[in-house]
Amino acid sequence: xxxxxxxxxxxxxxxxxxxxxxxxxxxxxxxxxxxxxxxxxxxxxxxxxxxxxxxxxxxxxxxxxxxxxxxxxxxxxxxxxxxxxxxxxxxxxxxxxxxxxxxxxxxxxxxxxxxxxxxxxxxxxxxxxxxxxxxxxxxxxxxxxxxxxxxxxxxxxxxxxxxxxxxxxxxxxxxxxxxxxxxxxxxxxxxxxxxxxxxxxxxxxxxxxxxxxxxxxxxxxxxxxxxxxxxxxxxxxxxxxxxxxxxxxxxxxxxxx
Amino acid sequence: xxxxxxxxxxxxxxxxxxxxxxxxxxxxxxxxxxxxxxxxxxxxxxxxxxxxxxxxxxxxxxxxxxxxxxxxxxxxxxxxxxxxxxxxxxxxxxxxxxxxxxxxxxxxxxxxxxxxxxxxxxxxxxxxxxxxxxxxxxxxxxxxxxxxxxxxxxxxxxxxxxxxxxxxxxxxxxxxxxxxxxxxxxxxxxxxxxxxxxxxxxxxxxxxxxxxxxxxxxxxxxxxxxxxxxxxxxxxxxxxxxxxxxxxxxxxxxxxxxxxxxxxxxxxxxxxxxxxxxxxxxxxxxxxxxxxxxxxxxxxxxxxxxxxxxxxxxxxxxxxxxxxxxxxxxxxxxxxxxxxxxxxxxxxxxxxxxxxxxxxxxxxxxxxxxxxxxxxxxxxxxxxxxxxxxxxxxxxxxxxxxxxxxxxxxxxxxxxxxxxxxxxxxxxxxxxxxxxxxxxxxxxxxxxxxxxxxxxxxxxxxxxxxxxxxxxxxxxxxxxxxxxxxxxxxxxx
Amino acid sequence: xxxxxxxxxxxxxxxxxxxxxxxxxxxxxxxxxxxxxxxxxxxxxxxxxxxxxxxxxxxxxxxxxxxxxxxxxxxxxxxxxxxxxxxxxxxxxxxxxxxxxxxxxxxxxxxxxxxxxxxxxxxxxxxxxxxxxxxxxxxxxxxxxxxxxxxxxxxxxxxxxxxxxxxxxxxxxxxxxxxxxxxxxxxxxxxxxxxxxxxxxxxxxxxxxx
Numbered sequence: 001x002x003x004x005x006x007x008x009x010x011x012x013x014x015x016x017x018x019x020x021x022x023x024x025x026x027x028x029x030x031x032x033x034x035x036x037x038x039x040x041x042x043x044x045x046x047x048x049x050x051x052x053x054x055x056x057x058x059x060x061x062x063x064x065x066x067x068x069x070x071x072x073x074x075x076x077x078x079x080x081x082x083x084x085x086x087x088x089x090x091x092x093x094x095x096x097x098x099x100x101x102x103x104x105x106x107x108x109x110x111x112x113x114x115x116x117x118x119x120x121x122x123x124x125x126x127x128x129x130x131x132x133x134x135x136x137x138x139x140x141x142x143x144x145x146x147x148x149x150x151x152x153x154x155x156x157x158x159x160x161x162x163x164x165x166x167x168x169x170x171x172x173x174x175x176x177x178x179x180x181x182x183x184x185x186x187x188x189x190x191x192x193x194x195x196x197x198x199x200x201x202x203x204x205x206x207x208x209x210x211x212x213x214x215x216x217x218x219x220x221x222x223x224x225x226x227x228x229x230x231x232x233x234x235x236x237x238x239x240x241x242x243x244x245x246x247x248x249x250x251x252x253x254x255x256x257x
Numbered sequence: 258x259x260x261x262x263x264x265x266x267x268x269x270x271x272x273x274x275x276x277x278x279x280x281x282x283x284x285x286x287x288x289x290x291x292x293x294x295x296x297x298x299x300x301x302x303x304x305x306x307x308x309x310x311x312x313x314x315x316x317x318x319x320x321x322x323x324x325x326x327x328x329x330x331x332x333x334x335x336x337x338x339x340x341x342x343x344x345x346x347x348x349x350x351x352x353x354x355x356x357x358x359x360x361x362x363x364x365x366x367x368x369x370x371x372x373x374x375x376x377x378x379x380x381x382x383x384x385x386x387x388x389x390x391x392x393x394x395x396x397x398x399x400x401x402x403x404x405x406x407x408x409x410x411x412x413x414x415x416x417x418x419x420x421x422x423x424x425x426x427x428x429x430x431x432x433x434x435x436x437x438x439x440x441x442x443x444x445x446x447x448x449x450x451x452x453x454x455x456x457x458x459x460x461x462x463x464x465x466x467x468x469x470x471x472x473x474x475x476x477x478x479x480x481x482x483x484x485x486x487x488x489x490x491x492x493x494x495x496x497x498x499x500x501x502x503x504x505x506x507x508x509x510x511x512x513x514x515x516x517x518x519x520x521x522x523x524x525x526x527x528x529x530x531x532x533x534x535x536x537x538x539x540x541x542x543x544x545x546x547x548x549x550x551x552x553x554x555x556x557x558x559x560x561x562x563x564x565x566x567x568x569x570x571x572x573x574x575x576x577x578x579x580x581x582x583x584x585x586x587x588x589x590x591x592x593x594x595x596x597x598x599x600x601x602x603x604x605x606x607x608x609x610x611x612x613x614x615x616x617x618x619x620x621x622x623x624x625x626x627x628x629x630x631x632x633x634x635x636x637x638x639x640x641x642x643x644x645x646x647x648x649x650x651x652x653x654x655x656x657x658x659x660x661x662x663x664x665x666x667x668x669x670x671x672x673x674x675x676x677x678x679x680x681x682x683x684x685x686x687x688x689x690x691x692x693x694x695x696x697x698x699x700x701x702x703x704x705x706x707x708x709x710x711x712x713x714x715x716x717x718x719x720x721x722x723x724x725x726x727x728x729x730x731x732x733x734x735x736x737x738x739x740x741x742x743x744x745x746x747x748x749x750x
Numbered sequence: 751x752x753x754x755x756x757x758x759x760x761x762x763x764x765x766x767x768x769x770x771x772x773x774x775x776x777x778x779x780x781x782x783x784x785x786x787x788x789x790x791x792x793x794x795x796x797x798x799x800x801x802x803x804x805x806x807x808x809x810x811x812x813x814x815x816x817x818x819x820x821x822x823x824x825x826x827x828x829x830x831x832x833x834x835x836x837x838x839x840x841x842x843x844x845x846x847x848x849x850x851x852x853x854x855x856x857x858x859x860x861x862x863x864x865x866x867x868x869x870x871x872x873x874x875x876x877x878x879x880x881x882x883x884x885x886x887x888x889x890x891x892x893x894x895x896x897x898x899x900x901x902x903x904x905x906x907x908x909x910x911x912x913x914x915x916x917x918x919x920x921x922x923x924x925x926x927x928x929x930x931x932x933x934x935x936x937x938x939x940x941x942x943x944x945x946x947x948x949x950x951x952x953x954x955x956x957x958x959x960x
Contacts, residue, residue: 007740009689013699014733016740023744035744038692048643048662050669051682057690065692086662144645173602177642182725184640186293189729190302190606191642220730223714272760308942315942328779339772345761352754358925364753416948417939433939440940462940466948473949478860494924504897504935504950511893512859522757529924533916534779536930544944547799548879548915548932551950553893555927561856562892562927577760586764 001121002032004069006062006110008079009041011212018212021239022075022113025126028239029117038065043090044082049179052090056099059087063102071120072110075235077142077210080112085145112142113235114151114210124154129242131161135204136234137195137218139211140173152210152234159237165202169194176217192221199229206232267630270582273367274630275575280368280399281427282575282629284613287636292607301608304439309599315545316596316650322547323537332534333653337590340527341580347492347525348571354495358557360567367574368398374570375400375484375517376407382515382566384481390499390506391415392486393431393593394519394572396615397628400484412476414505416469423450429609429617431595432543437608440465466503473505483509483564487520488592489535490569493528496556497569500539502549510553516564521572523580523589535592538652542594575628584663588624590653597647597657603640612637619647623660631667638664678722696742702735709734783878783913792877792911793958799880803933804946805954812959815846815905819869822955823848826901827866835866839895841888842871846905859894867901868951875911876918879932882906882956883918886927893929902951904931908960 003026007019023033042062043055062083066072074080084107091100117123136156142148156164175181175191182188195218199207205228209215212233219231267274275282284291295301320326340347352362365371379387387409389395401411401422413422420435421428424446428434435443440460447465448458451472458468485506489498497518499506510516526532540549558567580586598604598618609617614625614634622641626634638661647657669679688694709715714731718724726732738746751759785792797807806825810818823831833850840854847853852865862868871889872882882904884890896902912918922928935950946952 012740013702014735016736016738016743019740035741037741037745039741040689040692040695046682046686049682050665051686052666054683054686058686061690140644144649173642173644175642180639180642182722184289184292185725185728186289186296187603187607188642190296191602216733217730220732223731224729272764312942325779332775332777332779335773335775339775342765342769342772345758348758364757366753366756370753416937433942435939443940462943462945465940466937466945470948478863491924496924502935503937503948507893507897507929508949511897529919533919537915544938548881550931550933550936552930554924556925559886559927562886571757573757573760577757577764580761581764
């Protein structure tokens, strides 16, 4: 299958290794990966901060960039949820009905990584090797808007060498919430503190999730505390193999090319 | 987000909102400012964490027990939607039926008018004491203050409301107004304020409940006027409903000669049969019980049984303004179960008082700004991480996150002069909708590498608004190359 | 414009001139429990659910209600009670009443607070939620009767026991003053932990006949 990769603005700019790992994984599974160069952002941050009118041209750019793609995959539950639940609505509200129809149609072909792997490709064992103690945080939009359910767990359980430990109060939000983390920084930090306490309580080496944004939040907090636990995106774990894993992978996980 | 309060009488979508200067829908601080203090109150955090996790567990257990919960929830949503679409007809029918059964119906445009009506009705009975059943509507309009200003003594009879009243405190939860107090604090309030209380009173919840029973018993028996709210009012029969636990509601609804019920206009349901849905949804969502201990229903006046004078006050106070908002009107479907508060990670940490309104938590963050006009509660729609837990548990499926996002836009679009934030977001939107500009901006973000000076993270001290992040979290140093750049370099575009 | 007219006109303005027809309400939830009223399994369920509220259920044959009511009063009041402690609903079946007990009349309601216990019938019982409904009929008595005495004994007959809330409500007259009772009075106001016994009767005893 020919898969168009939507890196998302945050991953592309700040954690490109997550998009790289997604591409590597899909290629290893025998699929052709294309990266439309015109991509930028889904528009979620604008919509969720109150700039829904301003989000319309961003949506238009996204639709333009991915026009004609057979399947679109993003390593972010939150961005995919925005594509599914917000893009067409903001376009329609602005009277851009053609754009809304196009966005709706594109959303039908857009998948979050774990859903794409399990539902579309029908794989749970992606041949990964990751010899670490890992806990999984089910991010809110993956969990509640996309309803990815236990798909990430299915994928993680099939990774050789990986010890999966349950995260207490896993379904509680980490406190990121986009601009919430800045506008309500104190409340957000209180939520983050409880999330970190639960993560640290598992004594996992790695906290993983399907959203780079939430991981940047949790990871930013853990890093500030100089905690040993690091955050690694689900795509990076699934991309790791015996040939390419290194013991100290940190910001740049080793993946097979 | 620095809302300047316009001087003219507030409206929302062209309809009058709840007036200023009366009632409890507006706080005197923004949410972030109020939360800052609450977050540092370790006792409050412990009390809320304990109470909300207890009730979350109970609710989940009794909801899972019903095989048709999803169907009930969908029926509840559809019933409320259908009711709102014909709200005027249902209200007129309710008025006809209540009147036909010996009740008197009053209409109140807003809090001031409702307070005047109730005060006048109480004064007409010649008594100076009023017993009250816990009611959100009367909290909303500040009825107690209005009655007290008229020289009347008001006694809250719900245990939690009593705790709040005796402690000269404010309610912080829809169902359990004293949720922010633990048993030891409640014991202290009772020991200090209840005359003649047993000096050996312990903090055992049973003993505390018994102290309240003793304290209020005489008042119930001598009360001549009671004020209540209503959970539901059935239009086709004129049947009012109060759902409660302690029996204080029954005391107030049964013993006095006069009963005055204040009810928001959105509480009407078309038919008796509709209660078969709501009486299953409400208790399980609210207290996590299969059924609450007592539900009372009455239609007008029944000779020889209960109050022989019944007044129903139908309250607008901004509700029609909410109804005018096609996205936000769903908030009127709320049956005040408080399940959304109990699952909300923001509520659990910041507490109910941070919202500044009698309606706290997720539902309050949408309802209060619409009742008052968004600019009078502009920080509330932003007091959410949009995690969506509230929507999942709402028994009538109110899409609270979508309404929050909608109200954020209403606030942004209401600003007459562009804020710094708006300038930034508009600029960013332009950049993000033009790939060439976007790639330039991504390159510019690498300036961060200069200030990081080789470290993996940026410095902690950065100017606002980034400081909101970096005060408590590290920000990674931007990489040398974006993913798209490196891909294009390797594969061509 | 009167407040009434103004509120109604605001509602109409809010809904707009071209308001859409109300959507169809689909009632595909369980309308019945599937078991007929009085089914033995429903009686079992009712007992379990009522006891879960920390109320007491005494089961008996239809002919033994009178004796079982007395046994219930023994439990609720202690064996030393006298007939004068107990007030019953005026329409309660003669052979269910303790001999010589007080029968409610048109005395001021607050005087019922002087009695230690009351005995009433019910209109319907819902097994799934452990709910008894009193409807103000002569057998159930006025509302104050089941409220003021600290111990309440309710007699339920098997044919009154239905499975679900919809079946229960369908049997009731919404024009009567109804009281739905699910266990003794209780509160969850302190740390959201349930404590039985506040302003309403602190003791609830159910006599289930059949």
